Amino acid sequence: MPQPSTWFSSPDDAAARLAESGYLADPTTATTAYLAGALEKPLLVEGPAGVGKTELAKAVARTTGADLVRLQCYEGLDEARALYEWNYKKQLLRIQASHGDDQTWSETHDDIFTDEFLLTRPLLTAIRREEPTVLLIDEVDKTDVEVEGLLLEVLSDFQVTIPEMGTVSAVRRPFVVLTSNATRELSEAVKRRCLYLHLDYPDAEREREIVVSQVPDLDERVAGQLVATISRLRELDLKKAPSIAESVDWARTLVALEIGELDDKAVSDTLGVVLKHVSDQARAVKELRLRS
Amino acid sequence: MSGLVDRHISFLEALRAAGLSVSLAEDLDAIAALSALDWDDRRVVHDGYAATLVKKQSQRPTFDALFDVYFPRMVGDGVAVRAGSDDDDGGEGGVRDNAEQLAGFRDELFDALSDGDQQALLQLAAEMVARFGAMPGRGPGLSSWSAYTALQRVSPSELVDRVVQALLADGRLDGEARREAGRRIGSFTKMVEDDARRRIAEEKGPEHVANVAIRPSIDRIDFTAARKSDLEDMRREIYPLARRLATRLTQEHHARRRGPLDFRRTVRASISTGGVPLVTHHKPKRPHRTELVVLCDVSGSVANFAQFTLLLVYALRDQFEKVRAFTFIDHVHEVTEHFTPGADVADVMTNLAAATSHAALWGRTNYGRALAKFEEQHADALGPKSSLLVLGDARSNYSDLNLDVLERLAGAARHSWWLNPEHRRHWDTGDSAASRYGEVVPMVECRNLTQLGEFVHDIL
Known part of the structure; x- marks a missing residue:
């Protein structure tokens, strides 16, 4: 049964609200955008350059009042720049600062792998936000194949596993849009987890x-x-x-x-x-x- | 309810049979999507299925055709047509197919074609199959609707000139109007075929139609079996294919770029970490590029294949050091100069077609003679840095094969391959000398764009 969604209430609603924010979506785009919200599944948008793939994500963010978190993909993008990174310098300072104290190693160890020393990158940021969020992963086809593996956990379960801290699950599932120019065939695993929309030149x-x-x-x-x-x-x-x-x-x-x-x-x-x-x-x- | 699930399952089965990889997870997604949507509009259901099941644009036509078969637009003649055709038929039992009716129908069709009115064309297609495509009186089990009969009878292709005139009057330019008219009539022909398929599916069950009437997607159509409209589509696919290949190659080359250790840079970088070399630096590898010599058979049977391969090779020009191309039928002609950087694809095709006449002396394919001529005139093209690529079906009209010449040519080149556009099971049938040439030069089956792309990727 059709259920009210946090994003759009129906395909027509999606079309109307996107149009309000200045994005004129055709019926297929509106239906698919509605489905992405209703099923809480990532949306993979493919098509030639300059048909408004990125703009769709921005329009969804504008019209639903959500914030946009953007991960621009490029060749050589890695975990440290997509998910999270430990702030080594701060950790080092912390260890040096506690040198004179009589803290044991295990205490220090527990201390430096906490939230305070974690630098969140776009994917983790989007997952941890409590406000409605649109996560835009732009030009996925530009990345190396290994990065796709990284995306899998985020896309299917909306969670990120940090070995030192445990698993961070999404407080509120973001609206995920992936865009691709189809310069490279994405792996089946990524595609299987997404809804697919091909944008073409309009009539x-x-x-x-x-x-x-x-x-x-x-x-x-x-x-x-x-x-x-x-x-x-x-x-x-x-x-x-x-x-x-x-x-x-x-x-x-x-x-x-x-x-x-x-x-x-x-x-x-x-x-x-x-x-x-x-x-x-x-x-x-x-x-x-x-x-x- | 159960009927709906059955139809859903058999639709998915048909998609899988047609080569789409639909997983169980996607199956469940489709169900979830349908539960979230209203079913009052066929288009919405279509979009819901498309978003969850089809993840490759090249498979979209297959999906659309199957969707039309399993979830038809209307049943029988539908409501709209019956209401519309009542008045001009003159009541029930009136003659639906005679010369006068035909002329009237063609006028209607002409109006719709020149306006480009999609809705009207859809209705006309349905009406056309109903009136001119019915084949009554055949035994049970035989298809009673034929798109072929309907198309023969009405022959919309004869309307091309009239449509062109109408478009010209509309202010379009000559070549453009002709292209547009051709496209409209092509799409109308497709509508008629779809409608006939829909009617047959209605009578015999969709599974039957799905098994026999769905064409493979464009990158899997054989070069030798392609229709004219397919060739056009294939040609449009060449540049995207070349771009995809180039991206993939660059990425793979980058991944393998690490050369030997660069000692100076490693030590210099280690200064910042207190003399401990945490990160090693490497010299880049020198890229290696091949010179390619393409020798292609352009006789009628394999001309398309040769053109596509040449276009692809030239689209990937910057991946090679140098490319030289020769065409032959029973004589050799160099066509390298037609492929200037940035040249227009359409012009290149026209020039190539014109150059074909230089490659023939008598016009009967003769591989032996062509190879001998090549050795005689262009032996300098092959050197230790170059690779030889022969394109052809190895059907030499039972003439002398000159195997020793090919052996010498292959010996002079660094690598050599032979691409054969025929299915492996047809090799050595009739006048094909595939395995005899294949013993000298490794022969690869290359029937469609997918195989062509894979091959070009592997040799680079």
Whole structure:
């Protein structure tokens, strides 16, 4: 039976509230976001660059009043920077400070492995927070395979085991969003623990809404022309199709340049905002007959 | 209730049979998701299943097709179509399929196609199968709906020119309009096929359809069995595949980068820890890059395979020291100059197709002759640093194989491989000389994008 959730009460509620915070989600995105909250499962979002994967996590945080804890993944990320680390320097100071006292070794030992000397990193921070939290693990595909193993305990049981202190379980389960550009296939184990959402370029109507909501100064008619041009560009065989972020940038450019009409000349003058390969630009010029 | 569970279980079985790895945990997640959702909208159920069961975008088309079979959009002709077609049919029992009806239907279809109205197209697809795809009078157990018959009868592909005209009038440009029209008609054809599948599933049970009618995902389709639309999709997959391979390779190379101990840096670093070398420093390994010589058969039967492999190799150009490519049918022609850095994929394909004519003298594949010509004209391409990659099905029309030439070529190169796009069970059938060439040069089966990606990864 549908149960009230701490995050969203229904798919429609998710769509409406995300829209309020400036994120126009399509029905599938809204349904999946609702499910992630209702089932308390991590959400893995995959898709090309610049379609709003990270933005989704931010929007969920904004709209539910939760705080965002972000772990940016990169090659070489390790336990010490993802989970926790002992503050060696402080521990050393503590040992030296107690040198003159008649404390036994075991007392000192118990003393230096306590909360005071623990440096929490994003994953542990998110787990220990008592307020509603959105945990964003950005670009998971950039990490090494070993780090995925590290994530497993956090993603399935929402707990972190620290050998010296024991297991820290989540006081309140965070809303976890993982994003990936699919440059690497994630392991089955990670995928099994997550809900999956593939974000793609939106249809013309939605994209126009997004552009208009992000750049309110843009003329309605120019917005229509811009979205039409973008969707024509995406149909070409390009190395990198323009993303939503780039359409928004383009809209901002047009506003800044005070271009009131997106004709061929305006398109070819500002093409660099959306297409970032020489061959792509040449192709667009040829196919759209911009300079004939 | 039990019916629902049964359907759920058999849906999952079908997904597993189609190659999706659905675990028990995901099964339970799907149930939990369905309990949390309302069932009043089919799309919501679809999204719930998709989010919990499908974790790879490439498997999504398979999932969608199976979902349509197990949870059909409507039963029979549905409600909407019946209401809509009452008036133009002229009551019950009216003739549903004659020349006049056909012309009328095609006009309707044309309107919907030029507007790109998805909802109308879906309805038309259902109507089309119902009116033109029915095959009454066949014995029980035979499928009574045929997408093929319906498509032959209405032949939407003949509408391409009209749709193009309509799009041109709409202000689209020439090449673009043609592409768009082709895409719309392609997607309509798919709708018709889906609808026929739905109807058959209704009569014979979904398991039957799931077993026979679901195509494998795009990275598992054989190069030699691919349709035109599949080839287009495959070509779009090449760059993402190359990017994935490159990332994976860089990561693996970084992991293996530790070279011999760098004594000076280790000692210098040990100063900060009181002379105790806590962390060792290493010299980086010198990266090793191969020169690659690709020799590919571009005769009709394997042309697609050769193109994909060439594209992939060139997309990964920076992983190699140098790449030289030759095409052959019964003569050798160098095509290296077509692959300039940053060149446009579509242009490269066109140039390659045009260059095919240089690779043929008489047009009948002759491996022996091509190898001999290669040795004669381009022997300098192979050296101790280079690797030789031969692409082809080793079907040489029973001509002289020139095994000794291949042996000399393989001897001159550092490594050599032969990629064969045919299934291993077809090797040595007919005029295939697979195992005889395979004795000289290790032969690898490479039928689809997955196998191709794996192979390229392994040789780098």
